[in-house]
Amino acid sequence: MSETILIVDDSVESLQLLTAILGKALPGVQLLTRTSGVETLAAVREGACDLILLDAMMPGMTGFETCRQLKADPHTRNIPVLMISGVMLGPEHRLYGMQSGAEGYVCKPFEREELVAQVKVLLRFKRYEDQLRKHEERLERELSERTASLRMSEEQLRSLFDHSPDAIFVEDFNGIVLDVNVAACRLHGLERSRLVGRHVLDLVPPEFRDQVASDFPRWRQESLTTYEGFSHTQDGRAIPVEIRSSVIQYRGHPALLMHVRDISERQKSERELIQHRQHLEEMVQARTRELARVNEALSESRRNFHSIVEKSGDGILVVNSGGTVEYANPAAGTLLEQSASDLVASRWPQPLEADRASEFEVSTRDERTRVVEAAVHATEWHGKPAFLVFLRDTTERKHLEQHQRRTENLESVGVLAGGIAHDFNNLLAGVLGNISFAKTETASRETLMEVLGDAERAALRAKSLTQQLLTFAKGGTPVRKAGSMSELLEETARFVLAGSKTAYRLNVKPGLWNAYMDGGQMSQVLENIVINADQAMPRGGRVDITAENFVCTGGGQIEAAGLAPGRYVKVVICDQGVGMTPDVMAHIFDPYFTTKQEGSGLGLAVSYSIIGKHEGAITVASQPGHGTTFTIYVPATDESPGNTGTAASTAMPRGGGRILVMDDEEFIRTLVARMLEALGYESECVADGMAAIERYRAALTAGRRFDAVILDLTIPGGMGGEEAMEHLLAVDPDVTGIVSSGYALEPVFSAYQRHGFKGGIAKPYDMQALAVVLADVLNPRQPDPAG
Secondary structure (H helix, E strand, C coil), X not given: CCCEEEEECCCHHXXXXXXXXXXXXXXXXXXXXXXXXXXXXXXXXXXXXXXXXXXXXXXXXXXXXXXXXXXXXXXXXXXXXXXXXXXXXXHHHHHHHHHCCCCEEEXXXXXXXXXXXXXXXXXXXXXXXXXXXXXXXXXXXXXXXXXXXXXXXHHHHHHHHHHCCCEEEEECCCCEEEEECHXXXXXXXXXXXXXXXXXXXXXXXXXXXXXXHHHHHXXXXXXXXXXXXXXXXXXXXXXXXXXXEEEEEECCEEEEEEEEEECHHHHHHHHHHHHHHHHHHHHHHHHHHHHHHHHHHHHHHHHHHHHHHHHCCCEEEEEECCCEEEEECHHHHHHCCCCHHHHCCCECCCCCCCCEEEEEEEECCCCXXXXXXXXXXXXXXXXXXXXXXXXXXXXXXXXXXXXXXXHHHHHHHHHHHHHHHHHHHHHHHHHHHHHHHHCCXXXXXXXXXXXXXXXXXXXXXXXXXXXXXXXXXXXXXXXXXXXXXXXXXXXXXXXXXXXCCEEXXXXXXXXXXXXXXXXXXXXXXXXXXXXXXXXXXXXXXXXXXXXXXXXECCCCCCCCCCCCCEEEEEXXXXXXXXXXXXXXXXXXXXXXXXXXXXXXXXXXXXXXXXXXXXXXXXXXXXXXXXXXXXXXXXXXXXCCCCCCCCCCCCCCCCCCCEEEEECCCHHHHHHHHHHHHHXXXXXXXXXXXXXXXXXXXXXXXXXXXXXXXXXXXXXXCCCCHHHHHHHHHHHCCCCCEEEEECCCCCHHHHCHHHHCCCEEEECCCCHHHHHHHHHHHHHHHCCCCCC
């Protein structure tokens, strides 16, 4: 780094002259100029400076005063100052300049060589002074660090000294105690101040003092001495001790370090050990005689045990910790389709864990499969850790368990089938009875319309029951989107409890998240639970409904198994009803299980299935006489609910165009064709997907394309609607397809657009539903006349 010289003079000519001289003589030095003492002080505070050439006589603040202030400031006192005077002054003025702190003094006119020489000397002096100051600072840091380290070492040594379990004495060569630790004070029952300064003979019982006095000179000569003696306590007891003496330097003088250990317990243990050894020798002699008898009995027992293990019906293996079989009995070889000798030294094929049981299959020579259960226990084999593996053929037991499960499943299916048959027989009775009555010639038009209306309502109830059964089954993917749980709870409670004796209280916590749900299916869940709550309180009561945000972190946070970590809307529905016993609670989600005279027993089973398909959870808590609480967890979303448009138009829109209908049932094709004709459409019908593709391609070739195609999803023995739609899209990418099926909750229905369809209609459907879906998919082809 280059050095910097600050030149200060109120004369511009002097500044130019000095700058020219020094610039030529010192080419690597940076030169700065100032014209007053005030500017000088400001300049040196702003940046580093190695030398100042200062004019002695300046207006305002003289060079003498400027120099005094520079030397008074700790930050600038080390900058050398060369005073320059324009007047030939006497020695007293030069002395005055030196007293103000200047390191040099030059009078004008000056010799250039003298000026340059003094500048170089002062710069060299500044460099030496900076190096010396840095060296002093480094020495001071090292001294401070070493002092702190020594202090820490001294504290650590003192801590070790005081916390030693042995009593420690430091004595001079005359036997005077210089220092003791805590254990020494505890040994003699005296405080440290009463031990330091005493003679060591005062701490020895009187009868041993002569011996200690005679040994003392030897301790001063030997570096380490160990012997046993006695210490005298404050209460007059003589305690046996072991003493280790060594010579050390203590505060610059030789001293003795005495480690004193109380060995009274050790001597007592040694005496007891001698007595115990004598007793053991007597016992060994007796036991030797007894062992001879035991060995004979053990040999007999080993022979018996070996016979039992070898003839055991269960397989028995010993596997070492490395997974190698050390022993196998004949039954193990039989179970594993190998000889016992071949099993020994083979590798066990799976990891073993003590106190665990597992099952695996073995292929027999007659190409059957044998199920083997392996129970593992920890043991030792030849003195090393090993595993004892018991093998048992559980093939027959597994067959019996499977048969029992099939029987139980058939019983459950029987209950379900019975419930379905009961409900459908009641609904079909209403449909068939009203239709048979309508066929009589005596019925008036008013009566006929009323009877047909009753038949239609019975059929719609049958449709609702079918939808519940499909939801309960493995199908039924919900069509989920963002929805307001608070609005759904309010609507459901108000609708279900209207006109009943039961009131409700809804508590929605602030900032409730939106739920990611199928609004129709979730409404069905809430209706089922609120209806149950109302029926549990026949004399009236109140249903408390709470909705709040919930974050599941996993790790068994709630009892509902399988709830994945994430954000949920938590709904708690609590009634004041009669409650349930544990055996009833165990079956409440079973289909067609009910304890009420009203209801089919399908509602909670459907609710459980819906919540599961929403990737949520449902739990129940109840006690007889204390009401029931249902808690459901529905995934939350940050999306905002769209306009669901709950109010549907009751008008039956008519239209025009050509419709192709594909369905395997002839009576459905005939019925749909009649409906389409009544709505103003032309129709053609086919029975399967291949016929639909051929008919559509022919119409397209003839220039008479179909405006829409209604495709049934399931065609037994033929091509269904989903596959047919793929082929139709290949023929005509603009084909307008409508998916239809009796399985209204098929996954295709929840996202029919992904499969190329423009709309969907679930069987059974009436003319109103058919008219609406056709108007929805064909409306974009028909511009609004008002537009």
